[in-house]
Amino acid sequence: MAHYNLFAPKPPLNNEEHATTLLSHSNAKIFHIVSPPHFQSDLFCQNEDEWVSLLQGEATLxxxxxxxxxxxxxTLLIPANTPHQVIDTSEKPLAMWLAVHLYM
Known part of the structure; x- marks a missing residue:
């Protein structure tokens, strides 16, 4: 069993999100994500439902x-095939997420 601390320091983000896969299963993937300050993502539109929880900081989607x-x-459930985008994230503290992708 692997040990992982959600709040352990992460490497410098260099204006990129730091994403770690915590669990990969046939029906779900769980990701831990740290967003850099004032991050704006590309537009996403996945084929699976996505549940997100903001663990710390603030964000606008x-x-x-x-x-x-x-x-x-x-927390928020984003249904499959729904266009979504991170528009902005906080600086202090950084936005830290858990994201669960559900495969049916």
Whole structure:
């Protein structure tokens, strides 16, 4: 069994997200993600449902063009084939996420 600490220091982000796969299963993948300050992602539109939880910091997501402001502790289910994008993330503390992709 592998040991992983969600709050352990991460390498410098260099304006890129740091994503670690915590679990890969036939029906799900769980990712730990740390976003750099003021990060804006590409537009995503995955074939699977995605559940996200913001563990620390703040973030703004655009989901089908509607803005969603998230703070630490907020969770959100993004249905499959729904366009979404990270618009902005906090600097202190950095935005830290758990993301679960559900494969049916």
């Amino acid at each position: 655009a989901i089908e063009g509607e803005l969603h402001a998230l703070k630490a502790g907020d």
